[in-house]
Amino acid sequence: MLRVDVEKQLGEFSLHATFTSEGRVTGLFGASGAGKSSLINMIAGLVHPDRGTIVIDGETVDDTAAGIHVPTYRRRIGYVFQDARLFPHLSVAQNLDYGRRMNRLPSDPAQHRRIIDLLDIGALQDRRPGKLSGGERQRVALGRALLSRPRLLLLDEPLGALDEGRKLEILPYLVRLRDEANVPMVYVSHDVAELRQLATQIVMLKQGRVTSFGGVKVLS
Amino acid sequence: MLDISAAEWTAILLSLRVAVIATLVATPFGIALAWLLARKDFWGKSMLDALVHLPLVLPPVVTGYLLLLTFGRRGLVGAFLADYLGIVFAFRWTGAALACGVMAFPLLVRPMRLSIEAIDRRLEQAAETLGAAPWKVFFTVTLPLALPGVLAGMVLGFAKAIGEFGATITFVSNIPGETQTISSAIYSLIQTPDGDAAAGRLVIVSIVLAIGALIAAEWFARRATARLHGN
Numbered sequence A: 001m002l003r004v005d006v007e008k009q010l011g012e013f014s015l016h017a018t019f020t021s022e023g024r025v026t027g028l029f030g031a032s033g034a035g036k037s038s039l040i041n042m043i044a045g046l047v048h049p050d051r052g053t054i055v056i057d058g059e060t061v062d063d064t065a066a067g068i069h070v071p072t073y074r075r076r077i078g079y080v081f082q083d084a085r086l087f088p089h090l091s092v093a094q095n096l097d098y099g100r101r102m103n104r105l106p107s108d109p110a111q112h113r114r115i116i117d118l119l120d121i122g123a124l125q126d127r128r129p130g131k132l133s134g135g136e137r138q139r140v141a142l143g144r145a146l147l148s149r150p151r152l153l154l155l156d157e158p159l160g161a162l163d164e165g166r167k168l169e170i171l172p173y174l175v176r177l178r179d180e181a182n183v184p185m186v187y188v189s190h191d192v193a194e195l196r197q198l199a200t201q202i203v204m205l206k207q208g209r210v211t212s213f214g215g216v217k218v219l220s
Numbered sequence B: 001m002l003d004i005s006a007a008e009w010t011a012i013l014l015s016l017r018v019a020v021i022a023t024l025v026a027t028p029f030g031i032a033l034a035w036l037l038a039r040k041d042f043w044g045k046s047m048l049d050a051l052v053h054l055p056l057v058l059p060p061v062v063t064g065y066l067l068l069l070t071f072g073r074r075g076l077v078g079a080f081l082a083d084y085l086g087i088v089f090a091f092r093w094t095g096a097a098l099a100c101g102v103m104a105f106p107l108l109v110r111p112m113r114l115s116i117e118a119i120d121r122r123l124e125q126a127a128e129t130l131g132a133a134p135w136k137v138f139f140t141v142t143l144p145l146a147l148p149g150v151l152a153g154m155v156l157g158f159a160k161a162i163g164e165f166g167a168t169i170t171f172v173s174n175i176p177g178e179t180q181t182i183s184s185a186i187y188s189l190i191q192t193p194d195g196d197a198a199a200g201r202l203v204i205v206s207i208v209l210a211i212g213a214l215i216a217a218e219w220f221a222r223r224a225t226a227r228l229h230g231n
Helices: A036-044 A092-102 A109-119 A134-147 A164-180 A192-198 B006-039 B045-057 B060-071 B076-085 B093-117 B121-129 B134-163 B166-172 B182-189 B196-228
Strands: A002-010 A013-021 A025-029 A051-056 A059-063 A077-080 A152-156 A185-189 A201-206 A209-214
Touching: A002 A036, A013 A036, A013 A201, A025 A036, A025 A192, A036 A051, A036 A077, A036 A152, A036 A185, A077 A134, A077 B121, A092 A134, A092 B134, A109 A134, A109 A164, A134 A164, A164 A192, A185 A192, B006 B045, B006 B093, B006 B134, B006 B182, B006 B196, B045 B060, B045 B093, B060 B076, B060 B093, B060 B166, B093 B134, B093 B166, B093 B196, B121 B134, B134 B182, B134 B196, B166 B182, B182 B196
Parallel strands: A013 A209, A025 A185, A025 A201, A077 A152, A152 A185
Antiparallel strands: A002 A013, A002 A051, A051 A059, A201 A209
């Protein structure tokens, strides 16, 4: 479960968003500049809210009144960025193992195998990120985030940097993740079609405010 | 081919020892300072930056004299170190290493700072979302990505340290076997009537070391670019 009630002033732009989501995939929908990225970065802990609270899975990770701000690295979240952000000095296998090592988690070969098969990245293991295509990079980024065993997966326009063909290549993987990975997700997009396929709940943002909230129907 | 005498070897080996120690001791400080200058904004940052670069623009004899005043046997810091820790810099090879380290510091810090500035900070953000505490981010992402720059800084610092003359001779004089480096040996040799041949040999050694360092620095810089592009 994710509960968000935050305010943030960014220059002229003011963001004030409140929603509670139980859905498996919460779609944050809005035009560019609606505040989607600021909101997801606040959930990640990369941006501090001016006022408000964020609760992930019953744990309060932000509460400005109580002076609580759990740093990003202790939030146990996974984050897939639009630009993958794989570590260029590490191989794909090392990238995938990074989160587990940082969190000192015991290795879980079965889970590891499952995620690698789910994303079809087994053949890429020994390569460097610089030698991957855009779609491959994004699949590795997904695997890397999932293998850190997050309790919430944040995806900020993960298909935004890909052309139409590549998008269609990745979308089925995301659907499989939703149905099989058992990790709730927050999915940021300005693409109605994408969210129709993936999201179970929609938070619609317009100029920093939540204008509607509900099932995928609110998109039409 | 070069018929190097025992005395010349002594100067060459001393130079190498002084430059290696100076570089190794200066490196952790250099990395810390490079990171500070590349990443942090604080009061007095431009002052600190200027201070680091000072040995580059001051006459070396001034830097040497200031070191003598500070770290000499009667100097403020020197007296303390000698009385309480037993560390003496004045007229010792350790003093030569200190002088070389100070003179080499600006050259050592610069490539380190540039390589840290060139790192995509969003990679560090990604590391944080994967559960890496800030110090782990530094050691697993920042430092490895900056490594070629760190090595290039070390090579340049080493090259500067091995050639240092003015500050060293002012601070620790020119004692054969203790503080007489290649540079001060050459200086002594060209002032003695029959020293030309020996001076010539040491000049060739200096040129070889300098060119070697420049080639190494260039190679590391190229590696840095490749690394940042993920190849």
